[in-house]
Amino acid sequence: QSANVAFGAIKADPSLPVEVTADTLDVNQEDGSAEFLGNVVVGQGEMRLSAKRVLVIYNQEASGIERMEATGDVVLVSGPDAAQAERADYTIDSGVIVMTGNVLLTQGQNALTSNKMTVNLITGTAQMVGRVKTILNSDKN
Amino acid sequence: MDFYSRMVRLLKVLLPLAALVLLSTLFLISRSIGPTADIPFAEDEIADRMRDQQVTKPYFSSTTPAGEEITVTASRARPGGTDAPAVVTDLNGWLKLADGKVITLTSDTGEVRMNKNQAKFLGNVLITSTDGLRITTDELHSALRGIAAQTPREVAGSGIIGDFTAGNMDITTKNGDGPVHMLFKNGVKLVYLPQKSER
Numbered sequence: 001q002s003a004n005v006a007f008g009a010i011k012a013d014p015s016l017p018v019e020v021t022a023d024t025l026d027v028n029q030e031d032g033s034a035e036f037l038g039n040v041v042v043g044q045g046e047m048r049l050s051a052k053r054v055l056v057i058y059n060q061e062a063s064g065i066e067r068m069e070a071t072g073d074v075v076l077v078s079g080p081d082a083a084q085a086e087r088a089d090y091t092i093d094s095g096v097i098v099m100t101g102n103v104l105l106t107q108g109q110n111a112l113t114s115n116k117m118t119v120n121l122i123t124g125t126a127q128m129v130g131r132v133k134t135i136l137n138s139d140k141n
Numbered sequence: 142m143d144f145y146s147r148m149v150r151l152l153k154v155l156l157p158l159a160a161l162v163l164l165s166t167l168f169l170i171s172r173s174i175g176p177t178a179d180i181p182f183a184e185d186e187i188a189d190r191m192r193d194q195q196v197t198k199p200y201f202s203s204t205t206p207a208g209e210e211i212t213v214t215a216s217r218a219r220p221g222g223t224d225a226p227a228v229v230t231d232l233n234g235w236l237k238l239a240d241g242k243v244i245t246l247t248s249d250t251g252e253v254r255m256n257k258n259q260a261k262f263l264g265n266v267l268i269t270s271t272d273g274l275r276i277t278t279d280e281l282h283s284a285l286r287g288i289a290a291q292t293p294r295e296v297a298g299s300g301i302i303g304d305f306t307a308g309n310m311d312i313t314t315k316n317g318d319g320p321v322h323m324l325f326k327n328g329v330k331l332v333y334l335p336q337k338s339e340r
Contacts (some may be wrong), residue, residue, distance in 0.1 A: 019329050020305075029270060
């Protein structure tokens with residue numbers, strides 16, 4: 001089953017510059033692939049995606065970056081909401097982040113877990129798919 | 142004497158005279174080719190060349206067992222002593238990788254130590270790779286008989302991936318003869334502008 005939730009305070013603009021900071025950047029000369037290693041933080045506007053490793057995939061005409069594959073305790077923060085997963089694929093042009101591997105989404109008080117979550121930064125929505133469980137803690141006051 | 146013979150007699154005089162005039166203009170009025178034209182060396186360059194030995198257009202190349210080729214050339218080199226390095230100007234280096242990709246290194250001046258298998262690129266060093274990466278730094282040390290180079294200080298680079306700066310950079314083959322990697326270390330900051338790829 002799936003659950004749709006709002007994600008992120010404002011609608012992100014995909015044409016904002018993407019900043020990446022990391023310990024090292026490894027560019028393999030043979031296949032031209034580039035990989036950031038060591039507490040990598042990818043930021044764009046409101047969104048911050050941090051992970052151990054981020055692999056950069058170029059588009060067909062090699063004129064820009066098509067998507068980034070973040071692996072290794074991935075944390076995505078946008079506005080008040082935060083999500084954790086084992087892996088996240090961020091396609092820059094479409095502003096879609098697909099998080100897989102026991103995803104945990106926390107929004108204020110409640111938390112949702114699932115196998116997969118697709119976040120669309122532009123529309124500010126997130127769709128959780130596969131064994132979605134929510135933990136609603138009703139506050140006592 | 143009819144008109145014809147008078148004409149012939151007249152021409153017999155005029156034509157040789159005209160020939161003489163033509164011939165003389167050939168030598169008198171033509172541009173003088175100065176025998177003392179200036180030789181193509183400036184005064185101080187001659188003194189410079191006289192002072193110590195000098196190699197113009199030195200060329201060095203070596204091939205690694207993995208098939209990578211390293212070529213280093215310069216416009217001028219002043220050979221060093223046993224411990225002093227050879228000082229070169231306009232140093233260019235090409236690291237031709239096994240699969241045809243080339244990393245080019247250029248700098249204003251450099252120091253080459255053949256015995257220590259090291260070439261130092263000094264003064265606005267520019268490193269470019271075939272996949273469009275351009276890196277600038279102020280100093281780079283490169284091995285001469287293998288693909289291994291590193292920059293002691295920070296580098297700034299740009300390419301399809303965006304513009305970035307890094308603490309320093311290594312060009313190494315990770316495990317002996319594996320693929321060649323450009324490793325940017327000690328903190329990397331990168332900015333990528335998406336609209337660049339907007340179609």
